[in-house]
Amino acid sequence: MRFKVFKNTVLLFVLLVISCAGKVENKKHEEKMRKNTSTALSVNENENDKAIIVGANRTASYLPLLQGKRVGVVSNQTSVIKVERKSSGLKNSEASGIEIKTIRYEHIVDSLLKLNINIKKVFSPEHGFRGTADAGENVKDGVDTKTQLPIFSLHGKHKKPTKQQLEDLDIIVFDIQDVGVRFYTYISTLHYVMEACAENNVPLLILDRPNPNGNYVDGPVLEKVHSSFLGMHPIPLVHGMTIGEYAKMINGEAWLNNGVKCNITIVDMENYTHQSSYSLPIRPSPNLPNDQSILLYPSLGLFEGTNINAGRGTEFQFQRYGAPFLDKTYYTFNYTPKPNFGSKNPKHRNEVCYGVDLSNVQAKRQFTLKYVIDAYNRATDKSKVFNTANFTIHAGTAKLQQQIESGLSEAEIKASWKSDLAIYNKIRSKYLIYN
Template sequence: MYLMRLFLKSFFLFFLVSCESEIPAQENQMNQQKENVAVKLEKPIVVGAEQLDSIQLFLQSKKVGVVGNQTSRVGETHLVDTLLSSGINVVKVYSPEHGFRGKADAGEHVASDKDAKTGLPIVSLYGSNKKPSANQLSGVEVLLFDLQDVGARFYTYISTLHYIMEAAAENGIEVLVLDRPNPNGHYVDGPIRKKGYESFVGMHPIPIVHGMTVGEIAQMINGEKWLKNGVQCKLKVISCLNYDRHMPYSLPVAPSPNLRSDEAIQLYPGLCLFEGTSLSVGRGTDRPFEVYGHPDLKGKPGFDYNFTPVSSFGSKNPKHKDQVCYGENLHDYVRNSKVNKLEIQWLIKAYNALGSEDFFITKNRWFDILAGTDQLRKDIISGKSEAEIRAGWKAGLDVFKTMRKEYLIYGGGNLK
């Protein structure tokens, strides 16, 4: 009996010691896992333009045309300057809307000229010359595309991408896309552009917020054979490293003159629809695409904020110039909650407050062209709720999300 009690005591003591020794080991393992996650999260995003070894390997001994603007940077240095200093034979530059240095107003004519710093010829791809001609591509073997997009269908850089790919396919030229994060890449939402509403602000049958990077869109354009006559270009994408589409991403350079803040970029997909109405989105103020308003909203409940658009950089002739507009300042809305859907609540609210027949700009179907359909305008006029309007998008979004999965580089195929 004594021996039995001694055995039980010894076993119990051994058990306690063993458990105590395992607890620190488990804690250390969990701490190590947390440290590994932290290290992973701390790795900086490396955009395509920063992967110079891969770029040089692809461009070596080739004559290169660069499609770029002020966002085409490697650190603090413009991509063109970086390529030239690395011995890459850049022979021509192609500039999109807003110009090579990004100083032109939205829709303003951008002339072709020469880059003052490098002397390289600049071919404007906006206005009447959206697609480079065979003559303008003469002497070019590779077209390098590096533009920072913001993830909205009507932001015209992906339209420029389309025409670049189409011209390249028709002229036997390779296309190299240097990918960058999409600051609105964490969700997919909005009406699909319907047939009959094609334009430079809606070239593809995709929703307003597509949740894809430029590299992913390029693969979709090629794969779905959306180029003229179904042609496909020889395409290579240098993707971002350490990037996930759910990561917050603050753009180091404003992608266009009126998208000057992270807040404006998040609000842009929803507020840009106001461009097809009689309301101002703050062009000509220090908060473009963070506010909206109209002179006739004065005194109406919920529209206490006021601003006065004036002629200024990025907006020489803003809507309601020199008139006091009343509306809302949405800056704090974004700071307090991340935008994760196409915000149409303000559009509905403003329409219900004004109730005027000229609320929507119907000349040249401008609102409908931006929306990619006439249904959104009709739904708002008929008094449908936001939930009812969204329900009408679901079938199209489901089809798009299924198609989209094939072209994703960074996961996120199950985005809501």
């Protein structure tokens, strides 16, 4: 969500309320997200956002495929339909003629139930159905308190739906907002759902959504030896595809077990291109709270494989980085991570971290190594920077750490990816739905 600073009393009050709300205790955060899957947000919409119609909103295109069927839904808190938009005028001298538009969103599960679609069960990815679990935290099966539907976690005991879980289903709907980064695990969940559907002859309906980092491709291509749930396929760190396009690639490149093919139907978007900017209405996971964090995530996400804190345990997740062992005589900025919503035990908990604040920089839709290189060069003890095995899994290669430690520049490192990216881009072009 993109918030702008306005010079008027009313909006300053709104921003103050939002800021204070961000500091309430964890349980209140979680209860707020669980309370209702319909969400009302007050924002000034980007013109590009208004033009884009996500797959979930194109109900006439897919309802006939669900009627009379026993349906499973793979979803989380981002799986919403825009159901109404109202304008509340603030046309007076103080408000300078600004209008705040209130947008109402309804969860796809609630919407389908209202339309008498027979939903039998829900499958949830990392962070859970309501999106409140920590990164990497195992999520247990449960029951949705609102609908009483059974919820089966795909980030706990099982990463892949079981045969027993699928045997009473005629079709599965997949509707999750991705952010276009290889180690963001929703595309791994997509892989396992496709594989289970293929093996059990269950068709998969994919409701496509924009990729906020979909305008470029960059980063090292994953080497097969380093495959994991944080990266299952030979793709760059920033892959430049929507969920629908990525599903086509998984099928087309025969990446599913034994080369099986999933019967997929993709409900594509209207008015979207890979150059479209898109402001997500709902945070896709607990530690990506706004557009700034989402645009910086491809670059700062690499810190997850280091001992550098990337803002977890603060209200500025993936908008800052620091550690106690970075040079405090060089950096003028510091902060202290504390347990909060989405991060029960952040790196360097209750320790002063010295580093860089990026919350107010003009974030660009691009990937850079300059932050990781900077942190390494400014470490007072360089042996503390990398958690080598974890960094390799995030990078998808052992070479990147070696290149940084050897002092190569960002330009030199990026040059080493050029041929791999050219091969990937040729493959990617076969599966694109949007320009």
